Amino acid sequence: MQNQPGQKQAGQTTASDAAPPDWLPGLLAGERTALARAITAVENETAEAAAVLQGIRSRLGHALVVGFTGAPGAGKSTLVSAYVAELRRRDLSVGVVAVDPSSPLTGGAILGDRIRMGQHAGDPGVFIRSLASRGHLGGLSRTAARVIDVFDASGRDVVVVETVGTGQSEVEIAEIADVRVVVNAPGLGDDVQAIKAGILEIADILVVNKSDLPFAERSARQLAAMSAQRGPNDSRGPVPVLQTSATSGKGVPELADAVAAMGKRKRPDPRARTRRLLQNLVLDRLRRGLAELPTADIDVLADAVLAGRSDIDAALLKLTELLVSRLPQQK
Structure with missing residues (x-):
């Protein structure tokens, strides 16, 4: 006999009948080992995942989720690393979700946590996890929203999400990030018009990275002019345009200030992450x-x-x- 819609099938585990893992209290206390196990369970959608998600649902809404997106080559990874270092100087704990392209053979992330942001490897206040996009074209993996929830429940102050960098299809980060930072490279020229209808319009903060290169000032002016042209129904008004140099740290404190100010005006919304999932x-x-x-x-x-x-x-x-x-x- 066929199962009716909504009827549980044989072998299917739900949050109501899954036993909570014995390390769940450690996750809620912020223990790194428990955090790693929870992320693995959620990412791989194991039998423990349902119980983990059930156990953390009352602990969501604390962390500020900051999304970094933009075209490939803009230096997002280096800027995220510099931003994380600035947050640590401010004594904030950080979780990083770095969504990478998938290996065509294993389905895993091609880049890895240890390749990215190696300077933070020994810092107990930073936990970096690379997730495979697994062919998902929207810039985020299917389970990214749930991994963010796990970071949130573990007590991290800020969760940083860096997307693959596939272009305009990354607008879905607008659904799960409280503050969206769109990173651009200098010398945009006519490319600005191609970007305008896509990821540019979801930005809370626009950044021209690699500001030591030629045309950085001109690119910043172009972006500022475009952000001033938001439609009359857009209550956000002009978007801040910042210039940074991730390698030297120039402009990174100002970026952290802008994100913090934007975060105070926007309440973290875990419901948006569930909606996207x-x-x-x-x-x-x-x-x-x-x-x-x-x-x-x-x-x-x-x-x-x-x-x-x-x-x-x-x-x-x-x-x-x-x-x-x-x-x-x-x-």
Whole structure:
């Protein structure tokens, strides 16, 4: 007999029937070993993950989540490292989620925690975790939102999220970060117009990194002019435009001040992270279901469109109904 929608399937673990791991209290106390185990469980979606997420849900909403995004080559990783160092000088504990491209062989992160931000490796106040994007094109892995929750529950003051750097598709970071920092390189020129409709418009703070290079001043002026043109319904007004040099530390304290000021005006919202996770899970389920549909079933609809017996909208509705009817059979 088929399971009805919402009915638990055999072998499926839920938060209500999973026993809390014995290291969960250590996670809530901020212990590094427990934090590492919790992140691994959540990222790999193991049997313990449901109990972990159930156990931390009352401890969310403390950490300020700061997202760093922007085009490849802007120096995001170096700037994030400098920003983390500045936070530590201010005695703030930090968790870093660095989303990397996936290995085509193992599915793991190609870059690793120890390659990134090596200067913080021995600092107990910093915990860095590299996550594989696993083919997700939005700049964040599917489980990134849950890893942020784990950092939050462990008592970290700030959680920094650095995305893959895939361009305009990274706008989804707007859903889970309290403060969004868009990092740009000098010499944008006409590229500004291409960026304008994408990640530029989700920025709370714009940064021109590598400010010691030519055209940095001009790029900052261009970005400032563009941010001043926000629509009349945008209550944020012009976006701050800062210049930094991550290698020398120039402008990094000012960036930390700007993020802190922005964070005071915006309340951390763990609900947004759950919303993004649910959206990603639905999309993943639909993609898997569509891939498993018999080609012959789709060809019937395609032939009807080609023969004029159906229009695209009607065929789309029928395909959606067929797909949804098969979803309860999937694990």
